[in-house]
Amino acid sequence: MNIAIITGASSGMGRESARQLDKIYTDGIDEIWLVARRKARLEELAAELNHRTRIFPLDLTDDKCIQEFDLTLNLVNPNVKFLVNASGFGVMGKFSAVYAKEHGEVIRLNCEALTKVTHMVIDYMREGARILQFASSAAFMPQPGFAVYAASKAYVLSFSRALNAELKERDISVTAVCPGPVNTEFFEIAEKNGTNFHFKKAFMADKESVVRKAMTDAYHRKDMSVYSLSMNLFLILTKIVPHGLIMFLLKFFK
Numbered sequence: 001m002n003i004a005i006i007t008g009a010s011s012g013m014g015r016e017s018a019r020q021l022d023k024i025y026t027d028g029i030d031e032i033w034l035v036a037r038r039k040a041r042l043e044e045l046a047a048e049l050n051h052r053t054r055i056f057p058l059d060l061t062d063d064k065c066i067q068e069f070d071l072t073l074n075l076v077n078p079n080v081k082f083l084v085n086a087s088g089f090g091v092m093g094k095f096s097a098v099y100a101k102e103h104g105e106v107i108r109l110n111c112e113a114l115t116k117v118t119h120m121v122i123d124y125m126r127e128g129a130r131i132l133q134f135a136s137s138a139a140f141m142p143q144p145g146f147a148v149y150a151a152s153k154a155y156v157l158s159f160s161r162a163l164n165a166e167l168k169e170r171d172i173s174v175t176a177v178c179p180g181p182v183n184t185e186f187f188e189i190a191e192k193n194g195t196n197f198h199f200k201k202a203f204m205a206d207k208e209s210v211v212r213k214a215m216t217d218a219y220h221r222k223d224m225s226v227y228s229l230s231m232n233l234f235l236i237l238t239k240i241v242p243h244g245l246i247m248f249l250l251k252f253f254k
């Protein structure tokens with residue numbers, strides 16, 4: 001049985017990835033597996049999709065849930081054609097003003113869980129399979145006021161590009177998706193203690209376009225997907241201008 005697995009499927013770009021895999025990028029997929037904590041949201045999405053689905057209401061920061069998912073993979077032994085790792089979150093604020101526990105949860109979900117899910121799913125992939133990892137344009141350089149989140153996404157970007165190179169011999173591709181701000185529920189959590197993001201919201205993109213570009217780039221087996229001219233220019237800027245200077249200048253744009 002050919003399947004697609006989507007984490008973070010209850011909301012935002014994960015949910016949109018499920019919709020686009022269901023309707024546009026079907027690629028011989030028999031079943032779509034939807035993972036996130038909110039069961040009702042997953043059920044709602046499952047009812048809307050044309051494909052057969054399985055829902056997994058799991059907290060990916062909980063080792064027991066990771067083991068449960070591993071066990072299901074082991075029992076079903078599917079051929080995973082597409083993995084989308086979209087679960088993730090961040091909390092804005094000065095480093096010391098955010099609880100250490102929350103920093104730990106960001107690292108556990110964005111880095112550790114993504115790594116564990118990728119590791120277990122690769123065993124069920126054959127040549128031609130694709131992996132889409134949601135990093136962020138926050139990965140391009142350090143972000144004071146969003147330090148741990150940006151560092152976690154730098155991890156995702158670096159890890160994904162290296163893995164893409166490693167998996168070439170198996171003809172499996174890994175695409176790191178690096179959007180700027182996208183209009184999802186992400187900011188409800190990220191800005192719960194306040195925001196330092198005002199001017200960046202001028203670059204807000206819609207999730208449908210970001211995911212469409214990500215899916216297209218995954219199909220072309222690109223190692224990075226950067227939506228919009230402004231984010232591509234930002235990427236170039238972070239490659240040619242010292243990060244210290246950019247951080248200094250950005251202080252005047254809050």
Ligand SMILES: NC(=O)c1ccc[n+]([C@@H]2O[C@H](COP(=O)([O-])OP(=O)(O)OC[C@H]3O[C@@H](n4cnc5c(N)ncnc54)[C@H](OP(=O)(O)O)[C@@H]3O)[C@@H](O)[C@H]2O)c1
Pocket residue numbers: 007008009010011012013014035036037038039041058059060061085086087088089090109134135136137178179180181182183184185186187
């Ligand atoms: N929105 C942006 O501006 C933006 C920009 C660049 C990159 N990104 C990245 O893109 C990805 C998708 O974000 P989004 O904008 O679509 O945000 P979102 O709407 O808040 O979706 C985040 C998803 O992560 C899931 N999730 C959170 N904690 C989880 C946990 N412990 N276990 C399992 N699932 C969990 C949530 O589901 P439950 O709450 O139901 O568990 C939800 O489905 C994230 O990795 C984010 O960092 C977002």
